Amino acid sequence: MASLLLRTLLLLLASIQGSLVLSSKIVGGRPALPHSRPYMISLQILGNHFCGGTLIHPQFVMTAAHCVDKIPPEMVTVFAGVHDLTNPESSWQAFSVQRFYTNDYNENQILNDIALIQLDRPASLNANIQVVPLPRQGQSLPMGTQCLAMGWGRLGTELPISSVLQELNVTVVTFLCREHNICTLAPRQRAGICFGDSGGPLICQGTVHAVDSFIKGGCASQRFPDFFARVSLYVNWINSILRRVEEGEEKNEDWQSSGSPMGNP
Template identity: 45%
Template sequence: MTGFRLLALLGGLLASVWAGSAPCAGIVGGRKARPGRFPFLASIQYQGDHFCGGALIHSRFVLTAASCFRVGNPAIATVVLGAYDLRRRERSRQTFSIRSISENGYDPQENLNDLLVLQLDREANLTSRVALVPLPLQNATVEPGTNCQVAGWGITRPGGHLSRYPRVINVTVTPESQCRPNNVCTGVLTRRGGTCQGDGGTPLICNGLAHGVASFSREPCGSGPDFFARVALFRNWINSVLNTRSDEPVGVL
């Protein structure tokens, strides 16, 4: 499905998934991820159509981007865990409705605080295909030059189709001069590559931790840098959400 058709189906839900840029936000230049490689990935969908990514951080909570729900009502969306091939009804899938959302001062004009915690309607069953991703400590940093990975079902070229399978690309954290204090920025050094439409909310994995949430990208897709909300700035807030809304032990490290 093209990004344009998806926008029409969502009826404004995706008016600006990639805040601050034209809708050019899938993995460009990546490769097909192997099944089970990213068991924490969530596909956020509307009537069975993927429109944003996310990461399972607790058995009842998914971390995504606030920009994914800039216009629409989260109650109409579903969260799918354990997905791989979006065109098949896989036995590994678990589908949830959204019980509540928590945001922390999201500013769409300045692309600030672009994180959202979704509470699922029930507890996820943790398996080899559905697992938690650990988060960094409060105010932890990821140094420029660090090699990271980002994966998602987004489009693979501007104006193209959503990927049937999650695609992954190796990216490098850029110098602070090419980013902003509240973001982690990445680029691909040797060729065109990066995030594109449909990858909003997907996690940036550095040294095994989800250091970023895909927020916005410069156009055209893959030209970099890509901007991720810096998760470490919100770690204490995330913990407070999980502890306030659930009696279960916090499932992040």
């Protein structure tokens, strides 16, 4: 039974990393300066990176819903403070997953492709691990806005993933895009997101405006833009979850300080 579950998870991991639709690695980018993107998260199964994420709260990571759909939370390890996946450093912090949250994710149409991961404990924030701000609910992102995409995804459709975090300057475009998405292109170059970058952030003006969702026509095809889930559509939902968890922690603290047993009152 255990071996069957392991084989199933490995096949699922391969499908996430190698799908022709879901995206993974940065093509045509550049290595990020070590720890210059302290909010960047690596999601791993059995020591293998399969998706990115963004630290938006000491105990919450935002990623793509397709990254965690059908995956048992106990199989995922969340890493913060990472630059080179093959070179463990003292900056690394590893976390187990307490819970996944999704919001009506539609796998067939790749809609609402956003998820929250509640960590087993808060991250210890420092120079190498920081949270990044969310946009306002409903905030627009005009065409032509300059942003930064990043990830440990493949360097090309048929190439392996990158061990070192890559980043790429991209421009927001509207052609062929959908209202639920933010779309980008890298002007005048064959570059873009690829397999393995899924779940990573699109950072615009210091804010995480979108989550890496999917591509069309292969990595950096230049025929289609890259598609990201628009975070501003989900800010109220995100904040409601954060408040609920924080209020629950405050209640637990009250129960403990009043002499009640640990756990439920």
